[in-house]
Amino acid sequence: MTLSSEALDFISGRRRLFAVHQSYANAGYRDLLRRVAREVPSAALGSVVSLSTSTPANAAARMALGTRAHIQLADPQLWKHDTSGWPAVKPGEPKKAFTYSWWPSAKPHSAPVDAAWVAEVLQTQRDAGANLLLSATGWVEPSNARKSLDDATRWVQASRDAVLGEPMLVNLAFDLSWLSNPTQRSMLLTELVESTESLWYLRFFWPTNTVRYGQLARADVLDGYAELVAVAAAEDKRLVLANTGLTGWVATALGGAGLSTGNSWPEQAFVDSPGGGGGKGARKERYFDVNVLHTVEHPAQTRLARQTGYVRCTCAYCTSLFGGGPWSHAYAGSHGVMKAAALTEGIISAPNPRASAHATVTSAIAFNARLTGTAALSGNDRPRHLPLWDQLLR
Amino acid sequence: MDGFELLFYYDLDDGADAPTPQGSGAEIGRLFGTSAARFLGAGSFGETWYLPADAAGNSERAVKIIMNPLYPAKRIEAEISGLQRVSHANVVGFVDHVTVSLAIGPREALVFDYVDGGDLSSKLAIETIPVAAVLPFAIAMLGAVEAMHAAGTVHRDIKPENIALRGGEVGDPVLLDLGLARLLDAETMTLYPAPMGTCPFMAPEQVRLERASKQADVWALGVVLYIMLTGRHPFFGPRTAAKTSEEALAAYQAGPPPLPTAVPADLAESVMTMLSYEPHVRGSARRHHRRLSNPLEGRP
Numbered sequence: 001m002t003l004s005s006e007a008l009d010f011i012s013g014r015r016r017l018f019a020v021h022q023s024y025a026n027a028g029y030r031d032l033l034r035r036v037a038r039e040v041p042s043a044a045l046g047s048v049v050s051l052s053t054s055t056p057a058n059a060a061a062r063m064a065l066g067t068r069a070h071i072q073l074a075d076p077q078l079w080k081h082d083t084s085g086w087p088a089v090k091p092g093e094p095k096k097a098f099t100y101s102w103w104p105s106a107k108p109h110s111a112p113v114d115a116a117w118v119a120e121v122l123q124t125q126r127d128a129g130a131n132l133l134l135s136a137t138g139w140v141e142p143s144n145a146r147k148s149l150d151d152a153t154r155w156v157q158a159s160r161d162a163v164l165g166e167p168m169l170v171n172l173a174f175d176l177s178w179l180s181n182p183t184q185r186s187m188l189l190t191e192l193v194e195s196t197e198s199l200w201y202l203r204f205f206w207p208t209n210t211v212r213y214g215q216l217a218r219a220d221v222l223d224g225y226a227e228l229v230a231v232a233a234a235e236d237k238r239l240v241l242a243n244t245g246l247t248g249w250v251a252t253a254l255g256g257a258g259l260s261t262g263n264s265w266p267e268q269a270f271v272d273s274p275g276g277g278g279g280k281g282a283r284k285e286r287y288f289d290v291n292v293l294h295t296v297e298h299p300a301q302t303r304l305a306r307q308t309g310y311v312r313c314t315c316a317y318c319t320s321l322f323g324g325g326p327w328s329h330a331y332a333g334s335h336g337v338m339k340a341a342a343l344t345e346g347i348i349s350a351p352n353p354r355a356s357a358h359a360t361v362t363s364a365i366a367f368n369a370r371l372t373g374t375a376a377l378s379g380n381d382r383p384r385h386l387p388l389w390d391q392l393l394r
Numbered sequence: 395m396d397g398f399e400l401l402f403y404y405d406l407d408d409g410a411d412a413p414t415p416q417g418s419g420a421e422i423g424r425l426f427g428t429s430a431a432r433f434l435g436a437g438s439f440g441e442t443w444y445l446p447a448d449a450a451g452n453s454e455r456a457v458k459i460i461m462n463p464l465y466p467a468k469r470i471e472a473e474i475s476g477l478q479r480v481s482h483a484n485v486v487g488f489v490d491h492v493t494v495s496l497a498i499g500p501r502e503a504l505v506f507d508y509v510d511g512g513d514l515s516s517k518l519a520i521e522t523i524p525v526a527a528v529l530p531f532a533i534a535m536l537g538a539v540e541a542m543h544a545a546g547t548v549h550r551d552i553k554p555e556n557i558a559l560r561g562g563e564v565g566d567p568v569l570l571d572l573g574l575a576r577l578l579d580a581e582t583m584t585l586y587p588a589p590m591g592t593c594p595f596m597a598p599e600q601v602r603l604e605r606a607s608k609q610a611d612v613w614a615l616g617v618v619l620y621i622m623l624t625g626r627h628p629f630f631g632p633r634t635a636a637k638t639s640e641e642a643l644a645a646y647q648a649g650p651p652p653l654p655t656a657v658p659a660d661l662a663e664s665v666m667t668m669l670s671y672e673p674h675v676r677g678s679a680r681r682h683h684r685r686l687s688n689p690l691e692g693r694p
Contacts, residue, residue, distance in 0.1 A: 146605070186673070189672075190607075190673040193673070193674045193676075193677065194607055194608040194678065196546075231674055234681060235677065235681050236680075236681070
């Protein structure tokens with residue numbers, strides 16, 4: 001596979017990665033990538049298509065929408081398989097959507113390595129148009145952690161053996177306890193230090209009770225993210241946090257190699273999402289407001305916009321969103337991706353990404369602190385994560 | 395601890411407990427087609443003999459004969475595979491694997507390049523290593539361990555006795571006995587507890603009988619470097635002040651005493667980091683090798 005200089009720069013550690021997941025409803029993805037590319041020119045741009053919701057032909061067609069991206073990933077999302085142990089697995093549902101021959105024979109990591117199966121999963125990524133492969137691995141069980149990690153490592157090694165020298169991202173999905181529990185965290189970090197693999201694409205399963213379109217507000221987990229990216233950076237490993245939204249932005253400021261995000265909540269965070277607009281009732285109108293670094297409901301945003309010092313977004317999506325027509329969830333989501341890209345550019349082009357991110361967070365805290373009366377954010381609109389980010393970035 | 399107690403102390407080797415070989419020089423020399431072999435030393439599982447150059451064109455070699463018949467054959471095969479993957483100027487060259495017929499029965503033997511010049515343990519026993527000589531030693535050893543780890547091989551018994559000094563030069567060390575050292579894991583310690591009473595280079599995870607891998611090598615090398623820089627062990631005194639496992643772990647958690655200010659800052663930082671209690675905090679051999687080889691790398 002021929003890789004662009006930007007992709008090679010990411011692989012060698014000279015560029016961060018900003019990857020955008022392609023929603024199943026992919027209208028406008030090509031335009032979004034074009035605009036995002038302008039927002040984050042210092043990064044290698046990534047495009048991610050899920051293989052778990054695609055036929056082979058559909059996957060290739062969707063991947064073709066992302067050819068602007070320097071790095072194209074076709075994620076097999078093996079954690080979704082009902083043998084994986086992922087607690088939110090929905091038996092039968094993925095099988096119905098999944099048409100690849102290797103899907104029915106997917107096995108948990110505890111099973112003996114099947115080299116032929118691994119090769120097939122990798123080849124499917126190539127066939128779809130991926131230019132950087134993801135290891136044929138998925139969920140790493142938190143119970144019996146030592147064995148689980150060793151088992152996953154065997155499958156990573158099988159993937160390494162099968163890619164024949166091509167660059168490959170170690171693709172693993174973890175429970176949050178791998179960040180918060182000191183023993184598990186130490187195991188994971190030691191694996192990161194000792195592994196000869198240099199490219200990592202990790203996701204951590206956020207709790208079901210996380211505020212939709214919000215950020216994690218747990219100090220222990222954020223400390224875990226921070227230590228993970230710091231160790232990776234010290235070891236000259238590229239660690240991309242997949243489906244980690246703006247928490248991935250903070251991690252990137254602390255030494256991470258990049259993040260992936262997308263329009264919708266399950267693309268912004270690795271969560272168990274019921275799908276649709278957030279459960280029962282009409283889908284809420286939400287907007288990522290960079291003034292408070294948080295996604296708030298539209299009425300709250302309207303109140304924020306009346307405050308002194310409020311900075312309005314001028315992206316193409318906001319022009320349409322606030323042009324008087326009906327609310328567009330797609331545009332609101334795309335605006336969020338644009339802002340995440342702009343924020344990422346802000347830190348990766350700064351001489352000191354950590355200080356730059358901290359300045360942005362401090363500014364958001366100050367703006368939030370000035371809100372009074374009906375403008376004050378409450379409930380799920382309140383940016384509870386900001387004080388934690390402030391501590392982390394100091 | 396599971397029926398046997400480890401004791402932790404560090405005494406310089408004064409040669410008083412020199413082992414007696416099971417084999418004879420004449421017998422081993424004959425088996426390898428050379429004049430009489432010379433006994434070099436013995437470990438828990440085998441003996442090492444020097445083989446002089448022979449008429450068949452073989453240069454000087456060292457042969458390690460596995461005297462203990464309980465040594466698992468699968469381990470020998472796995473370790474040979476590891477040895478064959480490593481090619482580094484500071485890792486002893488592997489030549490061959492043969493089975494020899496000794497009077498006590500057939501035994502497996504591994505043949506290596508011979509490194510003339512004695513080992514670091516002997517050097518430490520008779521002289522103080524100048525601080526300036528430690529940096530090139532550290533860079534060479536870290537390169538050796540990095541190469542070994544990149545090949546998927548773990549030593550698990552890095553100590554001064556297993557580091558030869560080519561030509562007697564501290565700056566040209568050669569790591570010996572990789573592979574056989576895999577014996578020092580929890581499984582074999584349970585099988586062979588008796589010879590394992592002194593373990594001054596064991597990492598905390600090895601003391602806890604947990605899985606020890608690459609980071610245990612980084613720890614052990616950190617201990618070796620600390621001894622070279624200070625003339626004393628970072629955690630243990632002599633036999634008369636031996637520590638138990640629990641005391642050893644407590645000492646590890648407390649951390650080593652600071653290094654003398656005469657030690658260059660980069661080297662001191664690496665050595666102290668390598669002696670971190672948590673394996674991941676120690677950093678990889680690769681990281682320290684790059685850092686010490688290129689002092690400007692990773693600095694603002």
